[in-house]
Amino acid sequence: MPIRRxxxxxxxxxxxxVALDLLAFGIIIPVLPRLVQDFLGGEAVSAAQVYGLFGLTWAVTQFFGAPVLGALSDAVGRRPVILLSNLALGLDYLLMAVAPGVGWLLVGRAAGGLASSSFTAAFAYVADITDADRRAAGFGVIGAAFAFGFIAGPALGGLLGAIDLRLPFWVAAGLCLANALYGIFVLPESLPQERRTPxxxxxxxxxxxxxxxxSNTEVFRVSVVLFLSNLAHExxxxxxxLYAGHRYGWDQVTIGFALAAVGVASATVQGGLVRRIVPRLGERPTMVAGLACGAAGSLLFGLAPSGGWIWLAIPVAALWGLFGPAAQSLMTQRIAASEQGRLQGALNSLRGVSGLAxxxxxxxxxxxxxxxxGPSLAWGAPFFAAVVLLLLALVALAPGVLGKGAAGGTVVRRPGRGLGNGPLLARPRA
Known part of the structure; x- marks a missing residue:
């Protein structure tokens, strides 16, 4: 009998x-606030305040959980961390499906935040299996999978929630548990034993x-820029x-179509354009282009005198998606292969901070x-604040700011080709 490799x-x-995980996550987005409101007797103000606590809990658990799971994936491999996360998320959604009150929902949200920190292992998986010259494209494809989850998930969740407010949680649990089974039988390990660290x-x-x-000047510089970009994206x-409803009088259907358009445009940029643009321009010029487009798109959102302008702003802002994969790729090339999980854990901790602030x-x-x-330009103040943050990010990315630049840190060069090996090239997105 032949040996199966x-x-x-x-x-x-x-x-x-990743797509199944994000689909499950997206399904509960439209129904969780309504379930919280129902538990509180339908009172909207109290529900908004409590739901804000849910967001805070998620961000805090991400901040503390991501470094743990990142370091754990460096020690035992990416596959076990991803599998345990899928299992934990499935059980968490089951808990939320039968939760008798807001307190249990909050416990479920905290557990979900910890389990979802395993996306650090997913990003490290990309660094393990791609050569340096294709790494930005790999991060872009994962970004497109994220976008798919946020397009299809809320739409499906809305349909399921119209049948029963608890049904989306049952379906999300089923998807995560099915994903765990898929991982057990299909998902290979990406991190060889010789690259693991205790x-x-x-x-x-x-x-x-x-x-x-x-520990590396260039990584520090790009991580600061990445934090500013993530903060602006919030x-x-x-x-x-709130903005579209207040300024343009959009109803939920119109807003839903706009959010779907954002998701489609983002998926197109990250899944298609990144792999073409980064090899031609290099990581740093691609990062500059992405940040500039993000600033231009945010400015259009803030200035838009009518709702029609929003549809023009969406594709411009979507090009912001060029930045993250290029930034991720550049940083992974300057950190040892045995510490990719820790790197992604650190970056997810930064995302947690931006999610708080x-x-x-x-x-x-x-x-x-x-x-x-009104009507007043002051209504666009949040988007103008995002523009300022992105301009600061562009300044921080300039040579001579925050250190000496690429030459100021240790560059990790990996000989040969194979899983995660390849020459150092200039270049993706978180």
Missing amino acids: PRRATLPFLVVT FTWSKANPVAALRLLR VFPAVFV GPVLFTASFAAGVSQP
Whole structure:
């Protein structure tokens, strides 16, 4: 009987895993706020305040959980972390499906935030299996899988929620548990034994993870820029629905179509344009182009005198998606193969911080803007704040700012080709 060789880890295996995870996550987006409101007797103000606590809990658990799972994936491999996460998320959604009150929903959200920190392992998986010259494209494809989840998930969740408010949680649980089975039988491991490093708690905390970002001048510079970009991007989940409804009188259907358009445009950029543009321009010029397009698109959102202008702003802002894969690719090439999980854990911790600060910044600026008699340009204040953050990011990316640049840190060159090996090239998105 012939010996069956283990599957070679390739990107399509991971894309299926990430897409199913994000589909499950997206399904509960339209129904979770309504379920919270129902538990609170339908009172909208209290529901909004409590739901804000849900967002805070998610961000905090991501901040602490991502470095742990990142370091763990460096020690035991990416596959076990991804599998355990899928299993934990499935059980978490089952808990939320039968939750008798808001407190249990909050416990479920905290557990979900910890389990979803395993996306650090997914990004490290990309670094393991792609050569340097194709790494940005790999991160772009994963970004497109994220976009798919956020397009299809809420749409499906809305349909299921119309049948029963708990049904989306049952379906999300089923998807995650099916994903765990897929991983057990299909998903290969990407990290060879010789590249693994022992797990220690001294490496698996947010402070140590952020210290890793300071170990290389170029990585530190790009991580600062990435944080500013992530913080600016929080303007969309924080205020877009409120902004479009207040300024243009859009109903939920129109807003839903606009969000779907954002998702399609983002998926097109990350899944298609990144792999063509980055090899031609290089990582750093692609990052500059992405940030500039993000600033231009945000400015259009803030200035748009009518709703029609929003449809013009969406494709411009979608080109912001060029930045993340290029930034990710550049940083992975300057960190050792045995520490890719820690790198992604540190970056996800930064995302947690932006997830904490962004909603506060943009909802406050929105409240201040709409307090002005209108119509007024002040209504676009949150998007103007995002423009300022992106301009600061462009300044931080310039040579001579925040250190010496690429020459100021250690560059990791990996000889040969194969899983994660390849020459150092200039170039993707988180």
